[in-house]
Amino acid sequence: MTWRPTALNLSLLTVVGWALFLSVLTGRVELAVVAVPPVVALVAGRRTAPPPAWRIDRELSTRRLLEDDCVTVTVTLRAEGPLPLVELLEPLPPKVRLAGGRHHAFFTVGRTREIRWTYELRGAGRQHLRLEGLHLRVWGPLGLAAAETRHRAPAAVAVYPRHAPIRHLPRPRRTQTFVGNYVSPAQGEGIEPGDIRPFAPGDQVRHVNWRATLKLGTLHVTQHHRERNADVVLLLDTLSEVGREGDTVVDVAARGAAALAAAYLARKDRVGLIEYGGQPRWVRPGAGRAHLERLLDSLLSASVVFTYVDRDLDLVPPRILPPQALVVALSPLLDRRFVRAATDLAARGFDLIVIAVSPVPAARAAARRSAVADVAARLWTLERRAELDEYRRRGLTIVEWDGVGPLDGALAGLGARWRRRALAG
Amino acid sequence: MMLRLAAVVLLLVLTALPLSVGPASPPVAWLAWAALAVGGVGVVAWSVPLVTAAGVLTLIAYALALVIAGPAANPVAAIALGATVVLLLALVHFAGRARGAALGPSVIAVQVRGWLAVAGLGAAAAAGLLAAAGPLGVALRGATLPVVVGLAALGVLMTVAGLVAWLMGPGRAGPGS
Numbered sequence: 001m002t003w004r005p006t007a008l009n010l011s012l013l014t015v016v017g018w019a020l021f022l023s024v025l026t027g028r029v030e031l032a033v034v035a036v037p038p039v040v041a042l043v044a045g046r047r048t049a050p051p052p053a054w055r056i057d058r059e060l061s062t063r064r065l066l067e068d069d070c071v072t073v074t075v076t077l078r079a080e081g082p083l084p085l086v087e088l089l090e091p092l093p094p095k096v097r098l099a100g101g102r103h104h105a106f107f108t109v110g111r112t113r114e115i116r117w118t119y120e121l122r123g124a125g126r127q128h129l130r131l132e133g134l135h136l137r138v139w140g141p142l143g144l145a146a147a148e149t150r151h152r153a154p155a156a157v158a159v160y161p162r163h164a165p166i167r168h169l170p171r172p173r174r175t176q177t178f179v180g181n182y183v184s185p186a187q188g189e190g191i192e193p194g195d196i197r198p199f200a201p202g203d204q205v206r207h208v209n210w211r212a213t214l215k216l217g218t219l220h221v222t223q224h225h226r227e228r229n230a231d232v233v234l235l236l237d238t239l240s241e242v243g244r245e246g247d248t249v250v251d252v253a254a255r256g257a258a259a260l261a262a263a264y265l266a267r268k269d270r271v272g273l274i275e276y277g278g279q280p281r282w283v284r285p286g287a288g289r290a291h292l293e294r295l296l297d298s299l300l301s302a303s304v305v306f307t308y309v310d311r312d313l314d315l316v317p318p319r320i321l322p323p324q325a326l327v328v329a330l331s332p333l334l335d336r337r338f339v340r341a342a343t344d345l346a347a348r349g350f351d352l353i354v355i356a357v358s359p360v361p362a363a364r365a366a367a368r369r370s371a372v373a374d375v376a377a378r379l380w381t382l383e384r385r386a387e388l389d390e391y392r393r394r395g396l397t398i399v400e401w402d403g404v405g406p407l408d409g410a411l412a413g414l415g416a417r418w419r420r421r422a423l424a425g
Numbered sequence: 426m427m428l429r430l431a432a433v434v435l436l437l438v439l440t441a442l443p444l445s446v447g448p449a450s451p452p453v454a455w456l457a458w459a460a461l462a463v464g465g466v467g468v469v470a471w472s473v474p475l476v477t478a479a480g481v482l483t484l485i486a487y488a489l490a491l492v493i494a495g496p497a498a499n500p501v502a503a504i505a506l507g508a509t510v511v512l513l514l515a516l517v518h519f520a521g522r523a524r525g526a527a528l529g530p531s532v533i534a535v536q537v538r539g540w541l542a543v544a545g546l547g548a549a550a551a552a553g554l555l556a557a558a559g560p561l562g563v564a565l566r567g568a569t570l571p572v573v574v575g576l577a578a579l580g581v582l583m584t585v586a587g588l589v590a591w592l593m594g595p596g597r598a599g600p601g602s
Contacts, residue, residue: 006518007473008473008514008515008518011473011474011476011477011480011514011518012511012514013585013588013589014477014481015477015480015481015484015510015514016584016585016588017581017585018481018484018485019484019507020580020581020584020585021581022484022485022488023577023581024574024577024578024581025488026488026491026492027574028488028491028492028498029498029500029503029555029558030487030491030498030499030500030502030503031484031487031488031491031503033500033503033504033507033551033554033555034484034487034503034504034506034507034510035507035584036504036507036547036550036551036554037504037507037508037510037511037544037547037548037550037551038507038510038511038547039547039550039584039588040543040546040547040550040551041511041515041543041544041547042588044543044546045543084535084536084539085532085535085536087522087526089526101527102525102526102527104525104526104527105526105527105528105529106522106523106526106527106528106529106532107529107532108529108530108531108532108535110531115529117527117529119527141539141543142511142515142518142539142540142543143515143518143519143522
């Protein structure tokens with residue numbers, strides 16, 4: 001760190017120059033006297049010896065948080081000598097807001113030689129929040145000299161999409177081989193009673209149905225349905241987006257996907273994710289808490305990537321998109337390629353539900369309020385309703401979600417028809 | 426708020442000094458008002474260039490007042506003017522930098538102590554120079570006016586050039602802010 005003169009030197013020099021010039025011009029000694037305090041200030045403000053050594057430690061209260069939650073940043077500055085004035089600045093990334101305190105501060109490091117500074121940041125929207133490092137500036141007397149440097153200590157915080165609990169989860173039609181929460185049509189070890197049949201060698205005594213045995217005169221046993229889990233694949237449309245940064249339809253769909261993933265994983269299902277966009281990415285179906293974090297991490301970087309290359313879902317390997325899986329697609333249905341892919345999946349016999357995230361509220365929030373915009377939004381809503389009806393006629397199961405209300409409410413409208421179909425399946 | 430109040434008080438003192446030299450003539454009053462207006466905008470916006478301009482306008486008003494009124498030499502007012510300019514510029518510069526920032530405990534107190542120390546040192550240096558100038562004035566009493574003016578102009582040039590060269594010495598290539 002080297003001292004550099006600041007712009008204030010130029011101001012004082014200007015005053016000195018004018019005072020001496022006017023003194024010579026008028027022949028008055030007072031004007032020369034006026035120049036003396038600024039000259040003394042210029043001399044006193046000059047610094048040559050380097051500032052004392054210092055050390056900065058920065059701690060974050062958490063490395064993972066949900067949208068609109070806060071992380072507390074604590075900065076500790078230790079110096080080997082007194083510093084009359086230290087300026088610290090933490091530049092904030094674009095999608096980060098200050099929730100408490102200030103990210104720019106001035107301190108005096110005195111005899112204790114240590115200062116602590118805390119402030120709170122709020123992650124506005126899903127993101128990998130990256131704090132690059134602090135700017136530190138040491139000021140000389142009167143602010144006439146300053147020595148500055150950058151303390152490079154990158155720190156990252158994952159800001160996951162906020163997800164509300166879902167009670168009305170669409171029930172998968174087909175189950176898998178692992179133990180789960182769904183009553184499978186297949187008979188075997190389980191809790192849910194099924195058919196009654198005559199006793200056969202190898203049957204356990206605890207399965208004997210004594211009431212049926214007494215009525216029929218021979219030993220009968222109760223069979224049970226197996227409780228199995230299911231594979232659920234979340235298909236996220238990142239082909240198009242509408243809305244303000246941080247509240248686009250992709251952001252809304254990511255929130256929905258996070259909520260669905262958390263809810264299905266809580267039911268012991270295996271959940272996978274396919275990001276269908278310019279650069280298709282996927283996460284293999286898996287279960288457990290660690291897998292939820294893997295899915296949320298993947299959702300953090302879901303974004304629209306423009307490309308001329310048209311990719312199809314045929315590229316996705318079967319282990320990522322198992323044939324027995326329930327596919328829940330989250331899309332604004334603005335891009336024909338996604339509609340084509342969804343129709344194709346349904347035609348191939350996949351158990352498919354499309355959650356149609358309405359782009360109208362997102363676009364409305366981004367546009368300026370006007371009567372014309374209101375009319376345009378109403379027309380768009382009507383046009384969209386007609387389009388969704390057309391897709392339904394093609395055999396797609398579509399749930400409309402405005403992205404503003406809870407997803408649970410939208411899924412509750414899926415109705416008994418889907419549940420009956422799932423149970424029958 | 427306190428910093429702004431202190432800056433307004435310093436600005437009022439600064440612009441009132443030319444008017445205290447003698448009976449206020451219209452040009453001096455106009456220049457003082459102009460300095461007050463420019464300095465006021467500078468204080469509101471925490472702008473060092475505007476406050477510097479106000480300081481220079483005050484200096485011109487002060488010189489004009491001295492020429493018009495022609496009073497006996499009053500070094501106290503001159504020292505006060507110089508010290509006030511230094512304090513006002515330092516305060517506005519600091520307040521501009523610290524706008525919107527958190528200020529740790531004792532930052533303001535330490536700064537004010539530093540500013541007052543430098544201003545006091547400047548006042549003491551000015552008084553010392555005035556005391557030393559007495560014998561020099563006696564020595565130059567017989568010299569012709571062009572020689573004195575020439576020497577003074579040379580002194581001014583060398584002072585300013587020397588200060589610039591000294592401040593912008595090797596390894597100090599430009600303002601830091």
